[in-house]
Amino acid sequence: MTVRSVIKNKAMPRTPEQYEQMRQEKRRKIMDVALELFASKGYHATSVAKIAEKADISKGLLYNYFESKDDLLKEIAQVGFQEVYENLDINHDGVLTEEEFVYFIDRLIEIINKNKKFWLFYTHILMQPNVVDFVGTQLRESFVPVVQILMNYLKEEGFEDPAGELFFLSSTLKGATLQLLFSPLDFDISPVRDRIVKLYAKNTTVDHKI
Amino acid sequence: MTVRSVIKNKAMPRTPEQYEQMRQEKRRKIMDVALELFASKGYHATSVAKIAEKADISKGLLYNYFESKDDLLKEIAQVGFQEVYENLDINHDGVLTEEEFVYFIDRLIEIINKNKKFWLFYTHILMQPNVVDFVGTQLRESFVPVVQILMNYLKEEGFEDPAGELFFLSSTLKGATLQLLFSPLDFDISPVRDRIVKLYAKNTTVDHKI
Amino acid sequence: MTVRSVIKNKAMPRTPEQYEQMRQEKRRKIMDVALELFASKGYHATSVAKIAEKADISKGLLYNYFESKDDLLKEIAQVGFQEVYENLDINHDGVLTEEEFVYFIDRLIEIINKNKKFWLFYTHILMQPNVVDFVGTQLRESFVPVVQILMNYLKEEGFEDPAGELFFLSSTLKGATLQLLFSPLDFDISPVRDRIVKLYAKNTTVDHKI
Amino acid sequence: MTVRSVIKNKAMPRTPEQYEQMRQEKRRKIMDVALELFASKGYHATSVAKIAEKADISKGLLYNYFESKDDLLKEIAQVGFQEVYENLDINHDGVLTEEEFVYFIDRLIEIINKNKKFWLFYTHILMQPNVVDFVGTQLRESFVPVVQILMNYLKEEGFEDPAGELFFLSSTLKGATLQLLFSPLDFDISPVRDRIVKLYAKNTTVDHKI
DNA sequence: GATGAATGAGAGTTCATTCAT
DNA sequence: CATGAATGAACTCTCATTCAT
Known part of the structure; x- marks a missing residue:
């Protein structure tokens, strides 16, 4: 018995807030489990039954929480991508300095x-x-500004064919x-990282930031 | 009517060799069709019925010819890989010259x-x-000599961290x-190819060989 | 705030009668909503969830109020039928005059x-x-007196094979x-109505009463 | 073992004709069983599993034989309707005589x-x-000529409001x-039949033709 | 009384695989 | 060798009903 129910010694319905929180938590759990399975087995080889079992819920x-298996996939893609993108912390406005370029590479590896x-x-x-075309589209579109910034950087660095x-x-x-x-x-990815830095941020010390 | 049947105006039993060849041809056709479908739709989205239909044979x-859909996949992987590998024509014995390195890169792109x-x-x-773990293993093992040769090449070229x-x-x-x-x-992949050549075959003209 | 709660500025426990009335009203609302949906979508295509939603209550x-979806159906059938029957206002005792017959037909169409x-x-x-056999039975039984009265009417009107x-x-x-x-x-059903009247109430003017 | 297989003492594949016949027979059986169930329980209350069970086949x-449960329904409707319509033997061209009208009514009842x-x-x-709208459409369209012929008949018979x-x-x-x-x-529907004949084919003897 | 999360049985459907012929 | 009808398990998804709160 919870505090609420003890007060009046009477069963009371959960508040909308309680329900909402329960929903969010379970939603998150399902998405985590599904991500795990999709990542390890692939989308088609992962059955809804398996996801439900691992998430300790019934198929129904x-x-x-999700309209369909496809919808679940989309939600995972969307949320995951959003988190990644927010973390990338692209320098939208200005131009990239060499330090910022190195920082960008390190952030990428870290993410x-x-x-x-x-x-x-x-x-x-x-x-x-054919699984979900929109995922690819989303990815490409999201990287447009990144590509633009890198292009400017390479021009600025003086490459003849940026x-x-x-x-x-x-x-x-x-x-x-x-x-x-x-x-x-x-x-250990650092040799690759160092080589990139050496090639594209010549004047910068290549201290590992990872 | 084939030539054979005309000669005697009577159907002659085919020789075992002919049967074997027909088998091999049909096997090959099935694999080609399946590769086409697997590549374009994906493994799970391709049904055995569709493969049989496209190969003009019955499901049965x-x-x-193949024990299972999975077996078909493995065969395709094995044969396809073998062909690719044979085409790569690695210089097994000697050391790679810069020209040979460039040739190797160009062959890779061509393949x-x-x-x-x-x-x-x-x-x-x-x-x-989880579909076919062995494929990855095979790939990795097959590339061991390639990796070795490239490593030697990079050492020879004087890179400090080969x-x-x-x-x-x-x-x-x-x-x-x-x-x-x-x-x-x-x-057009040539900018990438040229860059690789410029980095790793410094003394070689970067004429396109593709 | 209701009048009651204003008087004492304090929520007063509702009387059992008030509770009962509220129950009946909610019951009625559920039945109305369900009837609407059953009629437009059909029984099987109407989910309990949809009914609850439209009735602004929870599924639980x-x-x-009703033991099951089936029970809800039965209740609707019973109550609805009762209302219809009461409205029909059959002249139980006496014999039907021609005017009363026409009135009966018009009432039927109106209902x-x-x-x-x-x-x-x-x-x-x-x-x-198989959904609700009893409905048909009920219908047939309820119409026994109607049938009887019509039979008498037709006899009275002098039809040889009433x-x-x-x-x-x-x-x-x-x-x-x-x-x-x-x-x-x-x-417009009136041509059919007029034809019936002409056939079975020959001596009566066929003014539309609907 | 069939005759064919005995001849060569060797299993031979069925001919396309044999397959086609098997298909038609089984198709028909499924449709018969489904019609029976749809008619007695209704479409939604009849599961594919039940149909398969009664038809002694697997659900798969x-x-x-049919693309979907819906498709099965449509096929039944189409075939059944076609049979009915062919039997109706409407006099498309000429005008209906009273005898032909009576014949039409009797055929209708018989069908x-x-x-x-x-x-x-x-x-x-x-x-x-909402089950299958096209069925209703089909029905209505098919009856257009019937309606036309009846209309002409009623005009010919001299009714003031045909x-x-x-x-x-x-x-x-x-x-x-x-x-x-x-x-x-x-x-026994004959009283209704006789009444119709008496109303609309006044000059014809009402011998039962059913 | 009231909530909606949770269940579980069953729906329609697909498909790799088998087998009588 | 060759067929495709047939199977059965597994799939995604729905929904009447229950129950802790």
């Missing part, structure tokens, strides 16, 4: 390391054709992300 | 461009860890592969 | 027009035999009911 | 009596809102159909 209840599960999930989704250079840098970052995601836990 | 017959379907499939499979440099190069190559696979058809 | 509370929702619901239910005539009249009335229920809103 | 197989299950099904569907008369006749026929469908097996 899941549909009290991926901290959200491996989410990035695995993301990678699965992006590789799986567009080509951006492709190269972009490839390297994508490849490094894969390395991080699919390598053993103790994998 | 497919199971005469990926020529087998996009297979690489897409491969990427899907690798992301779906292991770190290898990580970097490896990241870049992986990232470039992704770019190739998931970009529009007319995507 | 609904089960405080159906005024309770289309209920009759639609009723029609659905009657077609779904039983057969009753079948015919009954068919016509049922068919006319269907027309009324499933035709557009502006459908 | 049903989907080898309903012979296909009670189908008409029950049909009635259920039409009463159930449109109103048609409404009345139509109501009567609908009501009679309900009587036939929902009355006990031994129910």
Whole structure:
């Protein structure tokens, strides 16, 4: 018996606030469990039944929180992406200094390391054709400003073919992300990081910030 | 009517060799069709019925050639990988010259461009860890000699941290592969290729060999 | 604030009678809402959740008023039928004059027009035999006196085969009911009504009474 | 072992014709069973599992023959309706004589009596809102020529208000159909039939043709 | 009395796989 | 060798009903 119910010695309905909090917590739990499974098994190989079981709820209840399996996927993508993006802390307005560039790279590595599960999930989704097109779209659109800033940075640094250079840098970052995601836990990405810094922030000391 | 049947104006039993060849051809057709579908729709979204239909055979017959859908997947992975690997034509014995390194890079890009379907499939499979673990293992093992040769090359070229440099190069190559696979058809990878050549084959002209 | 609570500026416990009245009102509201939905969507396509929502109560509370969805259906059928029957205002005792017969026909049409929702619901239910068998029984039993009176009327009017005539009249009335229920809103039933009057109340002017 | 398989003492695949025949037979069986259940329980109250069970097949197989439960319903409606309509043998071109009108009425009664299950099904569907709108549309469209012919007949017979008369006749026929469908097996519709004939084919002997 | 989270049985549907022919 | 009808388990999703509060 809770305090509320003791006062009048009578069962009382939960307040809307209590319900709301319960909902949020359970919602979060379902999303966590689903992320875990989607990341490790893939979307199609993960059944709603399995998610419900791992979240200690009935299959039916899941549909009290999410409209469909697809909706669950979208919510995870959206929330996860939002968190990641907020953490990235892009310098929207000004131009990137070399220090800021290094900071950006380090933040990127840190974010991926901290959200491996989410990035695995993301990678699965992006590789799986036809699953949720909007995820890819969302990703691409969100990175437009990042790309713009990096482009300006490369121009400023005096590269003769900044567009080509951006492709190269972009490839390297994508490849490094894969390395991080699919390598053993103790994998040390710092050589790659240092090499990037040496190439694109020549005048900066390459102290590890990670 | 075939030539054979005309000669005697009577159906002659085919020789065991002919049967075996027909089997191999049909097997190959099934695998081609399945690769096509797996690559474009994904493994789970591709039904055995669809594969059989596209291969112009009955569902039942497919199971005469492959034990299961999973087995079909493994066979495709194995054969496809073998072909790719044979094409890579690594200089197993000697040491890589700068020209040979550039040739290696160009071959790599060429192979990926020529087998996009297979690489897409491969990427899907690798992301779906539990489907075929052995594929990843196979991939890693097969690349051991490649890695060794590249390592020697980087040492020879005088890089102070060849292991770190290898990580970097490896990241870049992986990232470039992704770019190739998931970009529009007319995507031009040459800036990335040129940059790699400029970094790792300094004394070589960067004529496109692709 | 209600008058009662103003008088003493203090919430007074409601009397049992007030509680009972509130219960009855809520019960009625639930039944109204359910009738509306059953009539427009059908029984199976109407969820308890939807009924509760439209009645502005929780799902749980609904089960405080009705044992089950089926029970709710039965109650609606019973009450609705009772109301209709009371409105029909059959001349139980005496014999029907021609004027009274015409009045009866006009009342019938009026009742159906005024309770289309209920009759639609009723029609659905009657077609779904196993849902509530008792409804049909109830209907038939309730109409026994009506049938008796009409039979007497037809005898009195001098029809040679009053039983057969009753079948015919009954068919016509049922068919006319269907027309009324499933035709557009502006459908005019008066030709059918006039024809009935002409056939069965020959000496009466056929002024519209509806 | 069949004759075919004995000849060569070797299992041979069925010919396309054999398969087609098997399919048609099973298809028909499923439709019969489904019609029976839809007619007695209603569409929503009949589960695919129940249909499959009664048809002695697995649930899955049903989907080898029909795309969905809805599709099954449509097929039943279509085929059943087609059969009914073909039997109705409407005199499309000429004008109806009194004898032909009587014949039409008798055929109508006969058809309903012979296909009670189908008409029950049909009635259920039409009463159930939102199930399959196209069924109602189909019905209405199909009856346009019938209505036209009856209208002409009533004009020819000299009724002053043929449109109103048609409404009345139509109501009567609908009501009679309900009587036939929902009355006990031994129910005798002939009084209603005779009355119709007496009203609309005055100069014709009312010999029973049923 | 009143809430809505939670359940669980069952709905329609899909599909890898088997098997009589 | 070859067919495709047939199966059955598993899938996503719905919903009447219950129950702690």
